[in-house]
Amino acid sequence: MSTHTEHAVNSKTEATKYLITLVGLLILTGITVGASYINFGSGNIVIALTIATIKASIVGLIFMHLLHDKPVNAVIAVAGFIFLGIFLMFDFLDVDSRTNPQPTNLHAPPAAAAPATAGAPAAAGTPAGAGDAKKE
Amino acid sequence: MEQQFDTSKIGMWLFLVTEVLTFGGLFAGFGLMQNKYPQEFVGAHEELKRWAGSTNTVVLLVSSFTAVMAVLAARTNQGKKAAIYLWITVGFGAVFMCIKAYEYMSDFQEGLFPGKYYSHHGDLIVGSHGYATFFSFYFMMTGLHGLHVLIGMCLMSWLAIRARRGDFSDKYYTPVDLVALFWHLVDMIWIYLFPLYYLIT
Numbered sequence: 001m002s003t004h005t006e007h008a009v010n011s012k013t014e015a016t017k018y019l020i021t022l023v024g025l026l027i028l029t030g031i032t033v034g035a036s037y038i039n040f041g042s043g044n045i046v047i048a049l050t051i052a053t054i055k056a057s058i059v060g061l062i063f064m065h066l067l068h069d070k071p072v073n074a075v076i077a078v079a080g081f082i083f084l085g086i087f088l089m090f091d092f093l094d095v096d097s098r099t100n101p102q103p104t105n106l107h108a109p110p111a112a113a114a115p116a117t118a119g120a121p122a123a124a125g126t127p128a129g130a131g132d133a134k135k136e
Numbered sequence: 137m138e139q140q141f142d143t144s145k146i147g148m149w150l151f152l153v154t155e156v157l158t159f160g161g162l163f164a165g166f167g168l169m170q171n172k173y174p175q176e177f178v179g180a181h182e183e184l185k186r187w188a189g190s191t192n193t194v195v196l197l198v199s200s201f202t203a204v205m206a207v208l209a210a211r212t213n214q215g216k217k218a219a220i221y222l223w224i225t226v227g228f229g230a231v232f233m234c235i236k237a238y239e240y241m242s243d244f245q246e247g248l249f250p251g252k253y254y255s256h257h258g259d260l261i262v263g264s265h266g267y268a269t270f271f272s273f274y275f276m277m278t279g280l281h282g283l284h285v286l287i288g289m290c291l292m293s294w295l296a297i298r299a300r301r302g303d304f305s306d307k308y309y310t311p312v313d314l315v316a317l318f319w320h321l322v323d324m325i326w327i328y329l330f331p332l333y334y335l336i337t
Contacts, residue, residue, distance in 0.1 A: 036335035048331035080153030
């Protein structure tokens with residue numbers, strides 16, 4: 001960490017910095033709550049998560065000292081979030097790329113077959129043309 | 137000493153990353169289920185008290201501020217001031233838990249239980265598992281988060297006693313710094329929990 005003299009000098013300015021950070025975080029919270037009452041359609045979730053990420057970054061950089069700390073801590077933190085991002089990305093790629101697993105034409109054969117099989121014995125004496133059409 | 141401090145801090149950050157990934161898995165599950173039951177999730181979130189969630193967000197943010205002030209006091213040889221800030225942080229943690237407990241109690245009274253115990257009446261889509269799924273995730277994630285708050289409160293109380301005793305100085309304040317990091321992470325998780333549970337539309 002930093003030297004002792006630095007501590008003594010920075011105590012007041014550090015406290016002010018933390019206070020400003022807190023006010024900023026509270027304002028962002030107000031914006032999130034306010035924005036949730038307005039309907040932006042699918043934009044609501046984007047706004048909410050963007051503001052949450054900004055807030056989390058501020059907490060990480062200022063309150064958790066990542067901004068002025070040894071870079072190794074920031075590397076660990078950022079790596080953690082990158083891996084979380086990869087995890088979530090593949091999850092949602094999967095969900096988004098999924099189509100209805102049931103083929104859309106699956107309903108057709110049973111519906112067509114049912115009257116055909118039911119109709120076949122009853123209509124035994126129908127013209128040959130109907131039978132030919134069924135084979136095709 | 138400085139090397140010991142740095143090493144402890146790296147260890148703490150590694151632990152925090154595992155915490156992020158733990159909650160990340162739960163968030164992923166929540167996202168997938170929201171994708172599956174979009175209407176049910178919107179309906180279910182209306183049952184949550186937005187004022188309680190907002191108040192708790194403010195409480196945790198302010199407690200994060202008092203936690204970082206405790207670190208500042210500890211590392212500038214102001215042990216008594218650090219103890220006071222730590223107790224204030226514990227107090228905010230207690231306020232958070234009380235509001236959470238109140239929310240849980242009123243949820244239970246309305247039959248908003250997780251999973252198969254869900255017995256709420258008057259849902260828009262009758263017979264859907266979506267509502268119970270929402271509350272399974274809600275109680276799992278806020279419960280796990282609440283457990284973290286409780287652990288944080290215990291650690292902070294222990295540190296407040298030690299700070300009062302004069303254990304910490306500019307030469308040694310590692311425990312205060314690390315517990316504050318933990319507390320900030322708990323705050324950070326709530327920053328994501330709050331909009332996803334209380335504000336989704």
